[in-house]
Amino acid sequence: MNNKITLIEKQLSDWCSETFTACFPETDLSSIHLGVIESKKEQFGDYQCEAAMKLAKALQNNPRAIGQAFIDKAVLPDVVEKIEIAGPGFINIFLKNEGLSAQLDAMLGDDTLGLPNIGNGQTVIIDYSSPNVAKPMHIGHIRSTVIGNSLDRLYRALGYNVIADNHLGDWGTQFGLIILGYREFADQEALKTAPVEELERIYVESYNRSKDDDTWRDRAKAELVKLQQGDAENRALWEKFIELTLSEFNKIYKRLDVSFDLYRGESYYNDDLASVIDRLQAEKLCEESEGALICNLEDDNLNVAIVRKSDGGYNYTTTDIATVASRTEEFQPSEIIYVTDERQQLHFKQFFHICKKLGIDTKLTHVWFGLMRLPEATFSTREGNVIKLEALLDEAEKRALEVVKASSPDMDEAQQREVARAIGIGAIKYTDLSQNPQSLVTFTWEKALAMDGNSAPYLQYAYARIASVRDKYAAQFPDTNPEDFPIILTEEQERRLALKLTRFASAVEAAVRLHRPSIMADYLYDLSQAYSSFYQNVPFLKADEGPRESRIRICALAAAVLKNGLSLLGIETPERI
Numbered sequence: 001m002n003n004k005i006t007l008i009e010k011q012l013s014d015w016c017s018e019t020f021t022a023c024f025p026e027t028d029l030s031s032i033h034l035g036v037i038e039s040k041k042e043q044f045g046d047y048q049c050e051a052a053m054k055l056a057k058a059l060q061n062n063p064r065a066i067g068q069a070f071i072d073k074a075v076l077p078d079v080v081e082k083i084e085i086a087g088p089g090f091i092n093i094f095l096k097n098e099g100l101s102a103q104l105d106a107m108l109g110d111d112t113l114g115l116p117n118i119g120n121g122q123t124v125i126i127d128y129s130s131p132n133v134a135k136p137m138h139i140g141h142i143r144s145t146v147i148g149n150s151l152d153r154l155y156r157a158l159g160y161n162v163i164a165d166n167h168l169g170d171w172g173t174q175f176g177l178i179i180l181g182y183r184e185f186a187d188q189e190a191l192k193t194a195p196v197e198e199l200e201r202i203y204v205e206s207y208n209r210s211k212d213d214d215t216w217r218d219r220a221k222a223e224l225v226k227l228q229q230g231d232a233e234n235r236a237l238w239e240k241f242i243e244l245t246l247s248e249f250n251k252i253y254k255r256l257d258v259s260f261d262l263y264r265g266e267s268y269y270n271d272d273l274a275s276v277i278d279r280l281q282a283e284k285l286c287e288e289s290e291g292a293l294i295c296n297l298e299d300d301n302l303n304v305a306i307v308r309k310s311d312g313g314y315n316y317t318t319t320d321i322a323t324v325a326s327r328t329e330e331f332q333p334s335e336i337i338y339v340t341d342e343r344q345q346l347h348f349k350q351f352f353h354i355c356k357k358l359g360i361d362t363k364l365t366h367v368w369f370g371l372m373r374l375p376e377a378t379f380s381t382r383e384g385n386v387i388k389l390e391a392l393l394d395e396a397e398k399r400a401l402e403v404v405k406a407s408s409p410d411m412d413e414a415q416q417r418e419v420a421r422a423i424g425i426g427a428i429k430y431t432d433l434s435q436n437p438q439s440l441v442t443f444t445w446e447k448a449l450a451m452d453g454n455s456a457p458y459l460q461y462a463y464a465r466i467a468s469v470r471d472k473y474a475a476q477f478p479d480t481n482p483e484d485f486p487i488i489l490t491e492e493q494e495r496r497l498a499l500k501l502t503r504f505a506s507a508v509e510a511a512v513r514l515h516r517p518s519i520m521a522d523y524l525y526d527l528s529q530a531y532s533s534f535y536q537n538v539p540f541l542k543a544d545e546g547p548r549e550s551r552i553r554i555c556a557l558a559a560a561v562l563k564n565g566l567s568l569l570g571i572e573t574p575e576r577i
């Protein structure tokens with residue numbers, strides 16, 4: 001990890017900020033964003049600074065005059081060709097081609113491709129996936145797994161020390177019912193072949209019986225109390241349920257190439273719950289209500305949160321407060337991020353608020369997403385959102401195999417399967433990651449596996465094509481080393497691609513800042529399109545020596561950025577498709 005490469009965007013932002021400060025030394029500008037943004041249209045230059053409009057208010061002056069003051073004062077940095085004032089006071093910044101080439105050169109010489117070490121070793125905890133014991137993962141857990149894992153990779157890439165924590169739902173009143181049901185009607189055969197489904201069946205049946213059978217309900221309660229008091233037999237059963245469930249989930253994590261640093265479920269915090277209540281009581285943050293203890297957050301429009309039920313049991317809010325306290329004390333994280341579906345927004349707002357009142361100032365972020373819609377008959381669905389993930393992944397690989405067989409009939413079967421695995425899993429992940437997570441999307445195989453749209457196969461294919469150009473070059477010109485030639489940008493499409501490549505680090509940084517892997521996906525899609533139009537319009541292997549080598553170097557960088565960028569989404573890049 002290094003900080004040697006100065007990002008162009010950062011350099012320009014610092015420069016704008018310093019120049020404005022020099023123009024108006026008397027005024028405090030610290031609250032105003034004086035940096036640059038990427039220009040939306042080419043005629044507005046490569047970057048734009050909109051600060052003059054914002055300063056106009058603070059300085060009670062007209063924005064164009066402020067922009068003009070900037071232009072008069074500005075000493076252009078090396079990378080800048082020219083600046084212009086436009087419209088009501090925008091400053092348009094045009095970069096020198098040599099500035100872009102130099103940046104590409106620097107990126108090629110760095111294994112992080114210029115990613116800044118923003119995290120600098122700060123610890124960030126990402127709580128994701130977090131399914132429940134004895135229940136199949138639902139579509140929300142799958143999205144949480146894929147989105148959380150991408151955030152995990154993105155944060156690590158920027159130098160954060162990430163702790164990925166799988167906060168399993170492994171505690172609660174349901175275990176009394178499951179233990180009793182297990183003793184009475186477990187199907188041992190089914191527990192071997194489909195453990196999670198069998199455990200769920202046991203739970204549902206036991207629960208249904210408890211509804212109109214008082215004796216059953218009392219027996220289940222007695223089992224729960226025994227478990228809570230540490231009874232050896234019930235503890236062993238409970239541990240077995242966790243083990244059975246995790247052995248299933250781990251198969252899925254393995255296929256998705258997802259791993260966790262911690263598996264600290266809710267039960268890990270059991271012993272802390274009473275002291276959370278003590279703390280809340282000491283700070284007068286909770287009150288009695290019909291036998292229960294509640295935090296009344298109505299003044300803050302957050303309703304009420306029950307922290308101890310009338311039967312003395314604690315619940316989700318209490319555990320989560322204990323979790324924050326424990327994580328904060330043990331790891332001193334600069335941020336804790338939770339990834340779940342949108343239905344839990346109120347829960348997170350509530351306990352974030354309570355933590356703040358308790359004086360815990362760790363930054364807490366809830367990254368939420370909508371549930372993806374699955375059209376009927378896409379794959380086996382139960383109860384709307386419960387799908388068999390294994391079946392979904394199998395289906396993705398099967399369909400991808402058909403695509404690979406059609407595109408590479410000459411590839412041997414084992415390799416076709418390996419490529420199909422990468423494409424199938426990639427397609428599922430990319431569908432989750434490429435959407436703004438807060439919009440409702442419908443999954444379709446056509447879109448997920450499209451070779452020519454915003455899809456994983458399209459990007460993987462783009463990578464494989466670039467790799468093949470590189471190989472062709474090496475075969476045709478075995479004695480030339482492209483590194484001996486400078487990068488020179490002459491053609492329009494070439495410059496566009498170069499500019500896009502220099503923006504890799506900004507895309508990673510924005511994806512992290514906004515907790516949104518879709519920013520990375522959008523960037524990679526745009527990059528592939530820029531590469532495509534470069535490749536189609538600019539002579540390549542047929543170009544003269546010099547431009548040819550320059551282009552092959554740009555091509556190598558495009559391949560590296562695509563490969564790296566896709567790996568930040570957890571997507572593999574086969575060399576051949």
Ligand code: ARG
Pocket residue numbers: 127129130131132167168169320323338340
């Ligand atoms: N187990 C919960 C569920 O399935 C998700 C837990 C999310 N993490 C947390 N710390 N609350 O809905």
